[in-house]
Amino acid sequence: MNILVVEDERVAARRLERLIREILGDRLDTIHCTETLRNSEVFLKKHSIDVLFLDLNLNGQDGFDLLTSAVSESFQTIVVSANTDRAIEAYEYGVLDFVPKPFDKSRLIKAFERLERVDAHLDYTAKMLVVRNQSRLRIVPVEQINYLQGAGDYAEIHMHDGTKLLHNKSLEALLKILPNTFIRIHKSYITDLNFIVNLRIYGGGKYECELKDGTVLPVSRTRYKKLVNLLEPK
Amino acid sequence: MNHFKFLVLIINGVLYAQSVTERIEYVFPEETPVIQCVNWRVASGDSIRWRLPDYNDAHWRLHPGFGLWVNEGVKGRDVRWYRKTIFFPEPLDSLATLALYQIATVSASEIYWDGILIARSGIVGKSREEEHTGASGQIFPVPKNLATPGKHVIALRVSNFHSFSGVIEAPLQLGYFSAIHENLFRVMALSLFLAGVFFLTALFHFAILLGHGNKWPYALFSSFCLACAVHIFIRGLLRYFQINLIHYYSLAAVNDIPWFLMLVLLPIFFLFEFNSPYKKRLTVTILVVGLAVVLFSRLATFGIVPVSWLNTLDSANRLNVYFTIAVSIAVALWALFQRMRGSLSALIGLFIFLIGVYFSNRANVENGWAIGFAVMNMFLTVSLSRQMAFQNRLHHEADLRSARLELELLKKHIQPHFLLNSLNSIIAWLEEEPPVAAQLVNALADELRMLLSFSGEKLISLTDEIKLCKAHLNVMSLRQDKKFTMTVTGVTGTEKLPPLVIHTLIENGLTHGYKEKNSGMFRLSCVHGKKKIQLNLFNDSADGQSIEGIHDGTGYRYVKTRLEEAFPSSWSMTSNPVDGGWEVRIEYEGAMK
Numbered sequence: 001m002n003i004l005v006v007e008d009e010r011v012a013a014r015r016l017e018r019l020i021r022e023i024l025g026d027r028l029d030t031i032h033c034t035e036t037l038r039n040s041e042v043f044l045k046k047h048s049i050d051v052l053f054l055d056l057n058l059n060g061q062d063g064f065d066l067l068t069s070a071v072s073e074s075f076q077t078i079v080v081s082a083n084t085d086r087a088i089e090a091y092e093y094g095v096l097d098f099v100p101k102p103f104d105k106s107r108l109i110k111a112f113e114r115l116e117r118v119d120a121h122l123d124y125t126a127k128m129l130v131v132r133n134q135s136r137l138r139i140v141p142v143e144q145i146n147y148l149q150g151a152g153d154y155a156e157i158h159m160h161d162g163t164k165l166l167h168n169k170s171l172e173a174l175l176k177i178l179p180n181t182f183i184r185i186h187k188s189y190i191t192d193l194n195f196i197v198n199l200r201i202y203g204g205g206k207y208e209c210e211l212k213d214g215t216v217l218p219v220s221r222t223r224y225k226k227l228v229n230l231l232e233p234k
Numbered sequence: 235m236n237h238f239k240f241l242v243l244i245i246n247g248v249l250y251a252q253s254v255t256e257r258i259e260y261v262f263p264e265e266t267p268v269i270q271c272v273n274w275r276v277a278s279g280d281s282i283r284w285r286l287p288d289y290n291d292a293h294w295r296l297h298p299g300f301g302l303w304v305n306e307g308v309k310g311r312d313v314r315w316y317r318k319t320i321f322f323p324e325p326l327d328s329l330a331t332l333a334l335y336q337i338a339t340v341s342a343s344e345i346y347w348d349g350i351l352i353a354r355s356g357i358v359g360k361s362r363e364e365e366h367t368g369a370s371g372q373i374f375p376v377p378k379n380l381a382t383p384g385k386h387v388i389a390l391r392v393s394n395f396h397s398f399s400g401v402i403e404a405p406l407q408l409g410y411f412s413a414i415h416e417n418l419f420r421v422m423a424l425s426l427f428l429a430g431v432f433f434l435t436a437l438f439h440f441a442i443l444l445g446h447g448n449k450w451p452y453a454l455f456s457s458f459c460l461a462c463a464v465h466i467f468i469r470g471l472l473r474y475f476q477i478n479l480i481h482y483y484s485l486a487a488v489n490d491i492p493w494f495l496m497l498v499l500l501p502i503f504f505l506f507e508f509n510s511p512y513k514k515r516l517t518v519t520i521l522v523v524g525l526a527v528v529l530f531s532r533l534a535t536f537g538i539v540p541v542s543w544l545n546t547l548d549s550a551n552r553l554n555v556y557f558t559i560a561v562s563i564a565v566a567l568w569a570l571f572q573r574m575r576g577s578l579s580a581l582i583g584l585f586i587f588l589i590g591v592y593f594s595n596r597a598n599v600e601n602g603w604a605i606g607f608a609v610m611n612m613f614l615t616v617s618l619s620r621q622m623a624f625q626n627r628l629h630h631e632a633d634l635r636s637a638r639l640e641l642e643l644l645k646k647h648i649q650p651h652f653l654l655n656s657l658n659s660i661i662a663w664l665e666e667e668p669p670v671a672a673q674l675v676n677a678l679a680d681e682l683r684m685l686l687s688f689s690g691e692k693l694i695s696l697t698d699e700i701k702l703c704k705a706h707l708n709v710m711s712l713r714q715d716k717k718f719t720m721t722v723t724g725v726t727g728t729e730k731l732p733p734l735v736i737h738t739l740i741e742n743g744l745t746h747g748y749k750e751k752n753s754g755m756f757r758l759s760c761v762h763g764k765k766k767i768q769l770n771l772f773n774d775s776a777d778g779q780s781i782e783g784i785h786d787g788t789g790y791r792y793v794k795t796r797l798e799e800a801f802p803s804s805w806s807m808t809s810n811p812v813d814g815g816w817e818v819r820i821e822y823e824g825a826m827k
Contacts, residue, residue, distance in 0.1 A: 008714075008749070009655065009713055009714050010715045010716070011659045011713060012655070012659055012662055014662065014666070018665075035750060082653075082658065085650075100654075101658040102654060102658035103658070
């Protein structure tokens with residue numbers, strides 16, 4: 001696992017790095033700490049990381065500037081901050097976790113659990129996805145998303161109005177931050193449970209679901225039963 | 235009544251004098267239910283024959299029937315007869331009583347109707363010993379058998395040995411008893427009403443004064459209203475009550491005091507309320523002129539000042555009234571051009587007062603000037619109330635602003651973010667190097683103690699502020715494992731400034747200037763000028779990097795607000811990159827306690 005820590009207080013950064021090393025042990029490949037926003041951007045251009053630990057009170061400048069940019073990237077972002085009053089806002093932007101300062105080791109372990117477990121449900125989830133379109137950032141409200149389709153390491157966002165956007169995160173990564181109604185119906189598809197209007201079974205283990213707007217998506221066999229269970233109470 | 239003061243009578247006198255030769259006979263009833271008997275024939279001396287209706291008085295001098303004897307170039311001490319003829323074309327109302335009313339006629343008087351004595355006020359005599367003073371405000375009925383249709387001769391035998399000047403306050407009035415009474419009642423009711431209005435306004439403004447100790451011009455206005463109330467009340471008393479004429483003239487003289495106060499307090503109030511230029515010089519002028527005119531006029535009626543000056547003094551009195559109004563209007567106009575609050579209502583009030591004076595002169599409206607005064611009074615009260623409401627709002631806003639600043643200050647420096655980050659660093663040190671954690675806890679405690687004790691103050695000493703800054707640098711050094719220091723030069727220990735000004739600037743410097751450095755140095759130099767104190771805060775921040783936007787940041791806004799609050803419009807602050815770092819310069823007038 002490759003990790004970047006952006007923290008302007010040296011003592012705090014040092015401790016965070018030490019704790020991460022203790023928790024991850026061998027699983028940690030690299031860890032790098034930067035003090036400033038500018039340096040973190042430079043670092044990110046050259047290195048790919050899995051997790052960003054971000055102090056939201058970044059040198060007085062609005063940490064959300066970097067946050068918006070960070071959440072559009074392929075890595076997950078975990079905010080570490082004393083500004084607990086902005087926690088919900090951070091979740092809405094699509095951060096994986098918000099670790100309030102001061103914190104202990106167990107809280108940090110929980111953060112890593114969220115990162116690694118597939119079915120970890122968050123109390124707060126993203127209300128928007130930030131999509132990087134060339135150099136511009138576009139904020140996509142979650143309720144405008146019809147379904148998501150995996151495309152290698154990326155995810156294609158299909159909107160209700162038919163437009164498609166490419167997000168840097170993988171389907172797995174997005175599933176972790178999206179609201180709990182978004183479920184995986186297929187290796188390559190995620191959609192909102194509430195949009196499914198019909199389930200079809202064809203011979204030969206072929207399953208499909210129909211969305212409100214008529215789109216038909218494939219459903220994998222293993223996920224079909226789960227889906228039936230989820231939809232049954234309706 | 236103070237005949238020489240009230241323009242009413244002076245003007246009336248002129249009007250009657252003009253018509254004296256035209257008509258000698260009076261016809262009753264005329265269009266008015268009560269007639270003022272002017273146009274008399276007058277002679278000095280005493281003869282029992284002069285009472286008779288058939289006595290030929292054609293060679294007697296013409297006289298309006300009222301005024302000052304001394305003013306006519308004759309001696310005040312005298313016995314005199316006044317005669318006039320009236321005519322009743324038809325029989326009078328058999329159920330009504332005809333009556334004569336005199337306000338105050340020298341010292342003693344007798345009234346003869348067709349040669350028959352029908353009324354007496356005191357005892358007419360040829361010397362001070364023989365004479366007994368009568369009373370004011372008397373209504374004498376005319377016996378019904380005498381009030382027959384046709385011609386009648388009224389003869390007035392009067393003497394004056396008890397008052398110096400010899401004054402007949404007003405012409406004898408003739409009319410039905412009920413009409414005379416009703417007139418008097420109307421005058422008295424209006425006087426009491428106006429006196430009440432002024433008295434209440436005086437109380438109101440006095441109460442305001444008690445509530446707002448620093449508004450002493452209210453004391454002037456309150457006294458002005460009180461003077462009006464007293465003057466009008468005494469005037470009412472003199473008209474309606476039967477008062478021994480000796481006391482009557484003394485009371486009239488005493489009533490000069492409120493009159494004088496009315497004349498001077500109004501313009502002085504305006505001068506100070508609107509803080510006009512030359513207010514002290516003008517106040518002295520108004521006082522001297524007012525006192526001279528009122529005092530000399532009164533002294534003249536006692537013969538202490540030459541009686542021959544009376545005509546001049548009459549004019550001076552009249553001019554003085556207009557002078558005080560003119561000063562007041564000028565001040566109100568000036569205030570209006572300065573866009574001062576309340577100046578417009580004051581001006582409107584003054585013009586209404588002027589109209590009141592005009593009408594009481596021209597149209598002979600009794601108490602017209604006082605009604606004008608009352609209306610002006612109302613306008614001024616409204617204007618003062620509005621000013622007061624405005625000032626209350628300002629006070630309230632200032633209080634709120636102060637409270638908000640204190641709150642902001644506490645929030646900014648003892649806000650969760652500052653404490654939580656510090657706690658986080660303490661944990662880090664506890665795990666790494668416990669003794670340093672203890673140092674950080676102590677440093678944080680030092681800073682918090684000072685923050686709590688300073689936050690409520692408006693000004694603190696620069697020495698205390700520096701202690702706080704050093705404590706803060708200590709906390710930040712330990713938190714960031716860097717070395718921040720502060721050096722101070724030129725501080726004498728007498729300087730005062732709002733709390734956390736330097737602290738906030740240092741905080742700004744720390745946030746914006748030391749991203750990649752291991753140490754930082756702040757240098758505060760204090761320069762004392764003649765009046766001003768100059769504080770230069772230098773920091774050796776990394777690269778004089780772009781600090782755009784920070785001038786409008788909350789930190790700078792806080793500093794500016796606090797400086798403006800403590801040194802209104804007498805401070806300045808500049809913030810510029812300099813060689814090797816950044817410098818903020820604050821200048822303010824340090825003479826403040």
